[in-house]
Each structure stands twice: as structure tokens, then as C-alpha cells.
Amino acid sequence: xxxxxxxxxxxxxxxxxxxxxxxxxxxxxxxxxxxxxxxxxxxxxxxxxxxxxxxxxxxxxxxxxxxxxxxxxxxxxxxxxxxxxxxxxxxxxxxxxxxxxxxxxxxxxxxxxxxxxxxxxxxxxxxxxxxxxxxxxxxxxxxxxxxxxxxxxxxxxxxxxxxxxxxxxxxxxxxxxxxxxxxxxxxxxxxxxxxxxxxxxxxxxxxxxxxxxxxxxxxxxxxxxxxxxxxxxxxxxxxxxxxxxxxxxxxxxxxxxxxxxxxxxxxxxxxxxxxxxxxxxxxxxxxxxxxxxxxxxxxxxxxxxxxxxxxxxxxxxxxxxxxxxxxxxxxxxxxxxxxxxxxxxxxxxxxxxxxxxxxxxxxxxxxxxxxxxxxxxxxxxxxxxxxxxxxxxxxxxxxxxxxxxxxxxxxxxxxxxxxxxxxxxxxxxxx
Amino acid sequence: xxxxxxxxxxxxxxxxxxxxxxxxxxxxxxxxxxxxxxxxxxxxxxxxxxxxxxxxxxxxxxxxxxxxxxxxxxxxxxxxxxxxxxxxxxxxxxxxxxxxxxxxxxxxxxxxxxxxxxxxxxxxxxxxxxxxxxxxxxxxxxxxxxxxxxxxxxxxxxxxxxxxxxxxxxxxxxxxxxxxxxxxxxxxxxxxxxxxxxxxxxxxxxxxxxxxxxxxxxxxxxxxxxxxxxxxxxxxxxxxxxxxxxxxxxxxxxxxxxxxxxxxxxxxxxxxxxxxxxxxxxxxxxxxxxxxxxxxxxxxxxxxxxxxxxxxxxxxxxxxxxxxxxx
Numbered sequence: 232x233x234x235x236x237x238x239x240x241x242x243x244x245x246x247x248x249x250x251x252x253x254x255x256x257x258x259x260x261x262x263x264x265x266x267x268x269x270x271x272x273x274x275x276x277x278x279x280x281x282x283x284x285x286x287x288x289x290x291x292x293x294x295x296x297x298x299x300x301x302x303x304x305x306x307x308x309x310x311x312x313x314x315x316x317x318x319x320x321x322x323x324x325x326x327x328x329x330x331x332x333x334x335x336x337x338x339x340x341x342x343x344x345x346x347x348x349x350x351x352x353x354x355x356x357x358x359x360x361x362x363x364x365x366x367x368x369x370x371x372x373x374x375x376x377x378x379x380x381x382x383x384x385x386x387x388x389x390x391x392x393x394x395x396x397x398x399x400x401x402x403x404x405x406x407x408x409x410x411x412x413x414x415x416x417x418x419x420x421x422x423x424x425x426x427x428x429x430x431x432x433x434x435x436x437x438x439x440x441x442x443x444x445x446x447x448x449x450x451x452x453x454x455x456x457x458x459x460x461x462x463x464x465x466x467x468x469x470x471x472x473x474x475x476x477x478x479x480x481x482x483x484x485x486x487x488x489x490x491x492x493x494x495x496x497x498x499x500x501x502x503x504x505x506x507x508x509x510x511x512x513x514x515x516x517x518x519x520x521x522x523x524x525x526x527x528x529x530x531x532x533x534x535x536x537x538x539x540x541x542x543x544x545x546x547x548x549x550x551x552x553x554x555x556x557x558x559x560x561x562x563x564x565x566x567x568x569x570x571x572x573x574x575x576x577x578x579x580x581x582x583x584x585x586x587x588x589x590x591x592x593x594x595x596x597x598x599x600x601x602x603x604x605x606x607x608x609x610x611x612x613x614x615x616x617x618x619x620x621x622x623x624x625x626x627x628x629x630x631x632x633x634x635x636x637x638x639x640x641x642x643x644x645x646x647x648x649x650x651x652x653x654x655x656x657x658x659x660x661x662x
Numbered sequence: 663x664x665x666x667x668x669x670x671x672x673x674x675x676x677x678x679x680x681x682x683x684x685x686x687x688x689x690x691x692x693x694x695x696x697x698x699x700x701x702x703x704x705x706x707x708x709x710x711x712x713x714x715x716x717x718x719x720x721x722x723x724x725x726x727x728x729x730x731x732x733x734x735x736x737x738x739x740x741x742x743x744x745x746x747x748x749x750x751x752x753x754x755x756x757x758x759x760x761x762x763x764x765x766x767x768x769x770x771x772x773x774x775x776x777x778x779x780x781x782x783x784x785x786x787x788x789x790x791x792x793x794x795x796x797x798x799x800x801x802x803x804x805x806x807x808x809x810x811x812x813x814x815x816x817x818x819x820x821x822x823x824x825x826x827x828x829x830x831x832x833x834x835x836x837x838x839x840x841x842x843x844x845x846x847x848x849x850x851x852x853x854x855x856x857x858x859x860x861x862x863x864x865x866x867x868x869x870x871x872x873x874x875x876x877x878x879x880x881x882x883x884x885x886x887x888x889x890x891x892x893x894x895x896x897x898x899x900x901x902x903x904x905x906x907x908x909x910x911x912x913x914x915x916x917x918x919x920x921x922x923x924x925x926x927x928x929x930x931x932x933x934x935x936x937x938x939x940x941x942x943x944x945x946x947x948x949x950x951x952x953x954x955x956x957x958x959x960x961x962x963x964x965x966x967x968x969x970x971x972x973x974x975x976x977x978x979x980x981x982x983x984x985x986x987x988x989x
Contacts, residue, residue: 434807436805
């Protein structure tokens with residue numbers, strides 16, 4: 232049924248829209264008009280978004296859904312449902328499922344299941360190497376045919392530089408994007424925290440920031456040589472950010488993202504072994520965090536993602552190094568980003584673009600914007616609503632979060648996918 | 663997630679997990695209490711009934727003879743029932759196993775666990791997941807902390823040097839991998855010594871160690887000059903296989919404590935070592951057995967310190983009111 236979203240404040244960075252405007256959606260789920268009612272358009276239903284911001288549905292560049300293989304942690308059904316409660320309508324999942332996404336069948340399975348639940352859209356990344364083992368190239372062209380939007384070795388290192396070079400050359404031949412996790416495996420060793428004051432105090436094996444810097448340097452040299460389009464995942468250190476910024480200025484085809492938690496937490500949040508702060512890459516120093524914030528505000532890092540990793544409770548009930556890394560982060564992606572707007576680190580428009588149009592551009596998918604003719608994936612949130620995160624109230628199967636008890640301002644009221652309300656109150660019939 | 667987990671609401675010691683965050687009053691109280699237990703060991707009947715009817719479990723996930731023995735003797739001299747357990751532990755085994763082990767033993771009405779574990783933070787994890795009437799003493803976790811060792815070291819220093827305030831102390835060796843060093847540094851700084859130095863090659867010193875309030879020396883001679891206390895650390899021979907130390911010989915030449923080097927320290931300086939000693943690797947036999955060495959006194963004091971910690975933790979608490987059916 233056709234729909235009008237009235238009285239909302241529309242923020243659509245891709246189209247330069249930042250004003251109060253009604254949004255008209257046709258019966259097939261596409262945007263029919265903005266502000267002015269299109270000629271002859273008669274909405275059958277309406278939503279009142281007074282006091283709310285209406286923006287494109289969020290595109291999360293990296294979220295683990297745990298299916299197939301790790302269904303005891305979460306499922307595609309549970310996590311796509313959790314995503315839409317947080318305004319996220321498109322998810323990109325890395326290939327480190329079990330088995331990994333290195334066959335077209337696996338890529339299709341994930342998409343078909345997501346499609347069946349009719350919540351968020353799911354786009355898989357394919358494996359860059361077979362079994363993520365870093366030795367043989369995966370069948371990239373076939374995987375792309377099966378719907379993979381990019382290629383990644385997830386968190387597994389490719390130690391052999393020649394293999395990485397060939398993977399990049401091969402991807403470049405077919406105009407595919409590679410997603411890189413940069414970390415020198417030898418410097419990482421058995422490390423689980425940033426090499427700094429906290430690691431020293433707690434006696435935890437540490438990862439120096441040079442591990443990331445070396446990883447980025449190596450990969451940049453190969454990107455330059457192969458000309459592949461590349462995306463750097465979850466940068467964590469000031470020095471790596473500086474390298475990527477410089478490469479972009481030189482015109483290399485590279486983009487980068489940062490996780491919302493790296494923009495808020497530092498090594499000091501680990502306190503006395505808080506395993507909820509065990510993440511990869513590790514939380515680094517305040518100086519690093521400030522550099523990441525600056526790079527996002529300036530656009531050198533274009534995307535903020537959740538890096539969602541839901542876990543069962545036992546995964547975190549272990550000594551710090553033995554606890555599994557990761558945060559259940561879908562539901563804090565928008566709230567943590569809005570915090571950066573509240574504290575003056577960035578403008579609302581930039582914040583929304585980092586969650587919508589920019590990740591869509593990295594994935595080269597048609598999403599993250601609300602121009603006429605676009606799919607009506609919409610996030611409606613009340614920027615003034617105050618609330619406190621209670622893990623027991625989380626929609627994700629994983630309730631592992633270091634943000635329990637944090638006060639937030641800004642909460643999703645409704646989420647629409649293809650013009651249908653998938654979260655929040657249903658629209659009412661027009662009189 | 664604060665050091666507060668170690669203290670009750672009244673400020674009494676509930677667990678001993680790390681020295682970090684404890685007040686100098688708390689530390690001095692432990693030292694004073696240990697003083698009263700020192701003479702006990704010299705009596706014919708070495709027992710006091712302070713912990714009669716209490717159950718102490720020494721839960722050692724990492725091999726140890728010396729430390730476990732001193733914990734066992736300490737508990738027995740306080741008349742507690744003591745059980746020693748050495749669960750096999752592979753680094754891949756998960757935390758559930760650790761907590762399951764603890765929960766099983768807790769269901770047998772254990773009052774106190776003395777825990778040694780190869781992973782930093784394991785005693786914190788246990789302390790957060792036991793009921794109020796169960797207490798934890800950290801007997802060494804990973805590279806993190808070994809608080810009773812640091813306390814017996816402080817006891818030794820006080821016994822030989824008196825006041826802490828004017829002392830210059832050098833901690834020498836593999837600070838990076840040492841839980842002993844971390845606890846010593848916290849204890850020394852809480853007790854207000856004049857200067858704490860760490861001495862070793864950069865490969866064995868953790869980054870930003872200066873933030874713990876220490877001065878860093880990579881030259882042994884410089885680091886020892888005019889110090890009052892030399893605390894040697896054990897260098898594990900395993901380290902020689904890696905890229906952190908070129909050879910035993912080079913290490914001894916650069917950082918071994920010899921009589922010539924000892925002469926650079928204050929004339930009244932004492933030499934300490936947590937044991938077991940690697941003679942000829944970190945310390946020369948002439949020094950280890952020399953008149954300035956207090957290494958064997960440390961072992962004796964270790965029992966008194968562990969008695970004091972157990973007595974303070976369990977003595978200050980009411981015996982458990984059983985929530986479980988009696989066994």
C-alpha cells in the first residue's frame with residue numbers, strides 16, 4: 232500500500248537533503264516523492280514522524296550473523312530481526328562462517344535465508360582464499376555471480392605476500408573490491424590487547440600498533456602495484472589512519488571504515504580484565520581514538536560500522552585472553568554515532584552518511600539513499616529520546632556488550648524495508 | 663570492574679587478587695599480622711586454631727611446588743582443612759571449565775581458594791563469579807600479579823631496612839613476563855619508597871612501564887648505583903629460544919648480579935630473589951649465598967605472610983551460612 236511519512240526531518244546525504252519534508256512511497260515500495268506530493272499520488276496510509284529524523288535505512292558494512300555453523304551464537308533470523316530494531320536495513324557479512332563463504336552455494340544459502348525472513352537485506356562477502364587458508368584463490372568470479380559484493384579473508388592473515396598479490400591482481404581483473412584486515416601476524420603473536428599502559432599493568436600479551444601499520448603499508452604497496460580497489464576494515468591506530476589518508480590523497484582507490492566502539496572506547500576501558508572489551512583489533516590509546524574520530528569527521532575514513540559479533544554468554548566467561556573477541560554491536564551502531572554528533576565531533580549529515588550512503592558506495596550497491604525511485608528502506612528515529620542500554624532488553628541473540636548501563640540519546644522508532652514497516656508501530660490508514 | 667572487588671563494603675579484605683588499588687594501611691596491616699606469626703614457626707607446636715573448621719583449596723592450574731607448599735603449610739598452621747588440586751589445564755581449554763571446576767568445589771563448602779593460573783585475570787574472573795562467602799587469594803596469574811610474593815618481599819625489606827620511605831629499589835631482569843615484578847612495583851609505590859628502578863634489556867621491559875612510576879635503566883651498572891634493595895627476577899630459560907635474549911652468556915655478562923656489580927650499590931644493600939634461582943644466569947653463586955643475600959629469609963617469611971592474608975580474609979568474615987544442604 233502506498234504511504235506518506237509526514238512531518239519528519241529528512242536527512243539524506245546522498246541527495247543533499249537536510250530539511251523538514253514529507254516522504255511519499257508508492258505501493259511497490261519505491262520513493263515516489265520528497266516534500267511535494269507527486270501529481271496524482273494518493274497515499275493509502277500515513278506515518279507521523281513529527282519530532283523525528285527520517286533517513287535512509289542504515290547499511291552496516293560488517294556484521295557477523297553466525298549462520299551457517301555457529302547457530303548457538305546467533306542466526307540469520309535473529310540478527311536480521313535485531314538489525315531492523317536498530318534502523319539497519321542492509322547488512323554485509325564477512326565470509327568467516329563455518330564452512331566459510333568460498334563456494335557459490337554458501338553465498339546463495341545465506342542470501343536465501345535472509346530473504347525468507349523479510350527483515351534486513353544481507354550481502355555476503357566471499358572468501359579471498361579457499362577456506363580462508365591464505366594459499367589458494369577462491370573462485371571469485373563464480374562467487375560474485377552468486378551475489379558476493381566483495382572479497383575478504385576476514386580476520387585470517389595472508390602471510391604469503393605473493394598470494395595476496397595474486398588475489399589482488401585477480402580481483403582487479405574482474406573489477407572486484409577486496410576488504411582487508413591488516414595486522415602483521417608475527418607482531419600480533421598471541422596478543423589480545425593494545426601494547427601500552429594497560430597491557431603492561433595487567434600483564435596481558437600485547438599487539439603493538441606497528442602490527443597494523445606494517446599490515447597497511449604492505450597492502451598499500453600491493454594495491455598500488457595491482458590497481459585493485461580496496462577497503463581497509465576497522466582501522467584502530469593513528470599511524471595506520473595516516474597511511475590510508477595519504478594514500479587517498481595520492482589518488483589510490485582505497486576506502487576505510489572504523490567500528491563505532493573504537494570511536495568511544497580505549498584500552499583503559501578494559502579496567503580489570505573486562506572481557507566485554509576484548510575485541511579485534513584491540514582498543515588502543517586515547518590518542519589513537521582521537522585520530523580515528525578526526526579521520527571520520529574529515530571523511531578520510533568514510534564508514535562507521537558495527538563489526539557485530541554476537542556471542543553466547545560463556546564465550547566471555549573466561550580469562551581475558553581466552554574469552555572470545557567481539558561485541559554484539561548492531562543496536563549500539565546508531566546510538567554511538569549520534570553521541571559523536573552530540574559531543575560536537577561531527578555534523579548530523581556526516582554521521583548519517585557514514586552509516587548509509589558511504590557504506591553503500593563501498594559495497595557498490597543501490598542502497599543508503601532516498602531519492603525518487605530509490606527502494607524505500609527508511610530509518611525513523613527520535614533524536615531526543617533518552618534511554619539506557621540494558622543487555623537483557625537487547626534484540627540480538629548476543630548480549631555481549633561493554634556499553635551496558637550507558638545512557639544514550641536518540642532511539643529508532645520505526646524501520647521500513649521496501650516501503651513495509653518491519654519494526655515499530657504500523658502506519659494508519661489515511662482518512 | 664574496579665579494585666573494589668577485593669574489599670567488602672566495610673573496607674575489609676575479601677579477596678586478594680592484586681596489590682593495585684590496596685591502601686598502604688591494608689598492606690601494613692598484613693605485614694604487622696605476619697609479624698605475629700613469625701615466632702609461631704619456631705615453637706614446638708606450630709598451630710593456632712584461627713581457621714579451625716574452614717576449608718582451603720589450593721587450586722593450581724600451573725605447576726608449582728614452592729608456592730603451593732607454603733600456602734599449604736600456612737593453612738595447616740591455622741588449623742584449616744587443606745586440599746591441593748592440580749587440574750590439568752591446556753591453554754585451549756575454555757573458561758567454562760575453569761568456572762565449572764570452581765563451582766563444583768564451591769558446592770563442597772570451600773571457604774577459600776588459593777588460585778594459580780597461567781592466564782592473566784583468571785582469579786578476577788573467579789572472584790566475580792563466586793558467592794559472597796567464598797574468598798579468593800591469587801597465587802599467581804599469568805604475567806599479571808603475584809600479590810603474596812610481593813607482600814613477603816615487602817616484609818623482608820622492612821625486616822632488614824626498616825622504613826620504606828627513603829629506599830631506592832632496583833627490580834632487575836625479565837619484567838615483561840613477570841607477575842612478581844608487577845606486584846612488587848605496585849607494593850613499593852603504595853608503600854612510598856623514594857625510587858623504583860627497573861633494569862633490563864628493552865626486549866624484557868614492557869612498553870610504557872614508566873607509567874607505573876618507575877625509572878628505566880638498560881645498563882646494569884647505572885641501574886644498581888647506590889640502591890638499597892636489589893630484587894632479582896628469575897629469567898626463564900625458555901626465553902633463550904626466542905629472539906628476546908641472544909644467549910645465556912651474553913645475558914649473564916650484561917645483567918648477571920656479580921660481587922663487582924653488587925659493590926656499586928649502597929654498602930648496606932640487600933639482595934632478594936623470588937626463587938628458584940638460576941645460578942650463573944641471573945645471579946652469581948657468591949652473591950646468592952653471600953652475606954647480603956636474604957633469599958632464604960624470604961621463604962620463611964612467605965609462610966607467615968600467607969597465614970596473615972588467610973587470617974585477615976577469613977578471620978574478618980562470618981563463617982558461611984549454608985545455602986546448600988549439608989554434606
